[in-house]
Amino acid sequence: MPIYEYICLKCSNKFALLQSLYPVESNTECSKCSSKEVKKVISSFSCTSSGSSSSSSMSAPGFGGGGGG
């Protein structure tokens, strides 16, 4: 079961809830102040790159090439 993160618009409390695949936002309330004014937070990809000086080059890994059929 997926875990959805929510943030309370009232007390800015961030909490996670274990809900089914299709959660009902209207039924979601803050775990701190029990406010219904919560917003779903889309968990973004954690791309934490350690600060290191290195030459970065943009190159797509084998993307392309003809062929068909």
Ligand SMILES: [Zn+2]
């Ligand atoms: Zn709250």
